Amino acid sequence: MSDKKVVLAFSGGLDTTYCAFYLKDKGLDVHTVIVNTGGFSKEELKETEKRAMSYGVDSHKCLEETSNFYEKCLKYLIYGNVLKNNTYPLSVSAERAFQALAIAxxxxxxDAHYIAHGSTGAGNDQVRFDLIFQIICPDIEIITPIRDNKLSRQEEIDYLATKGVNISWEKAKYSINK
Incomplete structure (x- = not known):
């Protein structure tokens, strides 16, 4: 097992882009992974891979979980019309569990020694990722740069600018789930 290999849950957004560079700066071999549960087109997945590789990561992989997510979870949420406050579909929280399982x-x-994610510490995604990672792979250390360093989005943007990443982060003001 490489003591430098980290698998990074990677969406290609601000937080996970920051994590890719931060983890590389810490001397780790960064292997990004995105989990498709049905929300990405082939073009979006290719663009995410292209972006990850341009950041100098060691590898990038797309894990296909669309059928698994639908068959084991989503169809039951749809059939049951499972909503929070009669308005908000609970599919996102369920989706995170499937993503975390696939990543773990x-x-x-x-044989990764570390597993990392870009959760900020402000929401429940961090709990879902951490809990599943701890259960499925308790011997793999979890790294959470955004949460641990208590970074603002502006601090992430400024850091990435020093790395030559000059992507417009206007869209990074908010997280959007498809």
């Missing part, structure tokens, strides 16, 4: 299994399969 992948990290184990590549």
């Amino acid at each position: 299994k992948y990290a184990k399969s590549v």
